[in-house]
Amino acid sequence: MKNEVNENQIREFWEQGPPMGFIGEKLTYEEKRDFRYSLQDYMHATFHFEKFSGKSILDLGCGGGIDSAEFARNGAVVVSADFSQTSVNTTHNLLQEAGLQANVVQADATNLQFDDNSFDCVYSFGVLHHIPSIDKTLVEIKRVLKPDGQIMAMLYHKDSLLYGYSIVYQRGIQEKQLEKLTMDELLAKYSERKEDNPYTKVYTKTEAKDLFSKYFRSCSTEVHYNVIDLPEQRKVKVDISDDYELGWHLIVKAVK
Numbered sequence: 004m005k006n007e008v009n010e011n012q013i014r015e016f017w018e019q020g021p022p023m024g025f026i027g028e029k030l031t032y033e034e035k036r037d038f039r040y041s042l043q044d045y046m047h048a049t050f051h052f053e054k055f056s057g058k059s060i061l062d063l064g065c066g067g068g069i070d071s072a073e074f075a076r077n078g079a080v081v082v083s084a085d086f087s088q089t090s091v092n093t094t095h096n097l098l099q100e101a102g103l104q105a106n107v108v109q110a111d112a113t114n115l116q117f118d119d120n121s122f123d124c125v126y127s128f129g130v131l132h133h134i135p136s137i138d139k140t141l142v143e144i145k146r147v148l149k150p151d152g153q154i155m156a157m158l159y160h161k162d163s164l165l166y167g168y169s170i171v172y173q174r175g176i177q178e179k180q181l182e183k184l185t186m187d188e189l190l191a192k193y194s195e196r197k198e199d200n201p202y203t204k205v206y207t208k209t210e211a212k213d214l215f216s217k218y219f220r221s222c223s224t225e226v227h228y229n230v231i232d233l234p235e236q237r238k239v240k241v242d243i244s245d246d247y248e249l250g251w252h253l254i255v256k257a258v259k
Contacts, residue, residue: 008135012201017087019197021066022129024093032072032101039069042238045227045245046070049254050126050155055079058123061147063112064130068094074126075103082122084110113139117147124148127156129252132204141218148259154219159194160226160253161205164241169193169232196237208248211255219257228252 020026023039030038040046052070056078062071065083071094075081083094083106091109098105110116112127113136125144134140144154160166170193175181180189187204194203206214208224215222226248229241243249 008201013133014086016197016199016201017133018089021085021087021090021093022195023069024067024090026089026093032097035067035069035097036072040073042240043228043252045252049225049227052077052079055124059121059149061117061122061125063110063125063127063144064090065094065107066090066129068097068107070126070128071107072098072101072103076101080104081106082117083107084112084115086111113143115143115147119146120149120152121147122149122152124153124155127154129157129159131156132158132206133200133202135202137204137214138217141215145218145259150259152259154215154255154257154259156215156255158211158253158255159203159205160248160251161207161210162248163205163226163251164229164231164249165238165251166190166205173232173234193232206253208253211253215255215257219259222255222257224256225254226250226252227254 025035052073055074058079060074060079060081062074062081062083065071065085068083071081071083085091086109088109091107095105095107112134125148131137131140148154170190174193175189190205191200191203192198194200211224212222227245228250229243230238230251231241233239
């Protein structure tokens with residue numbers, strides 16, 4: 004990127020509120036849960052929350068807390084962590100409303116405060132692609148995972164309709180924004196519902212496998228969430244099969 008992004012810029016952006024935080028909206032926990040898992044309807048079949056009963060889970064970058072709650076209501080022992088105080092507060096309140104154990108902490112993903120070999124699973128949904136020092140984060144995730152522990156992460160997918168059509172073609176070429184922005188800046192600006200995110204990276208399946216395979220074994224990927232942005236609406240679903248692998252969400256699973 005033309006301008007170096009620092010941690011303060013990233014923190015300031017996310018302190019405005021996490022995705023699926025529903026800040027200022029008078030929705031109950033169940034309404035928030037229904038919205039998330041109907042919109043991103045692949046998640047239960049992909050992450051199998053029900054299989055983690057009795058397991059220790061680190062939800063790294065917990066955001067609005069809905070997935071932390073999903074693990075907890077399925078019997079997992081969950082630690083929810085985020086570097087944003089807004090997300091920490093939002094997750095704590097959501098878990099309280101849901102009547103679930105609230106163990107929520109503020110944490111730096113590149114320097115986690117947890118002991119070695121602490122968790123059966125580290126889950127990180129839509130977070131790692133916003134961390135410039137992703138290698139440092141993966142080293143920390145490996146450290147806090149138990150032997151044979153699992154990482155499950157969602158990254159943004161480079162070979163997707165949303166990136167290729169909505170961001171590169173529509174924003175970059177049609178609107179001529181690439182005349183004044185680099186590709187990295189264009190991506191960061193439009194990767195979220197709220198514009199002007201300081202840092203985002205996209206990955207191909209091969210890039211993601213190569214990255215995670217430096218630290219973990221048995222790395223697998225799958226692609227979901229077929230959406231595009233339209234001028235009047237963001238993240239509009241497109242009715243095509245996941246078999247084409249054009250979705251915005253690249254799921255990576257691997258084992259320590």
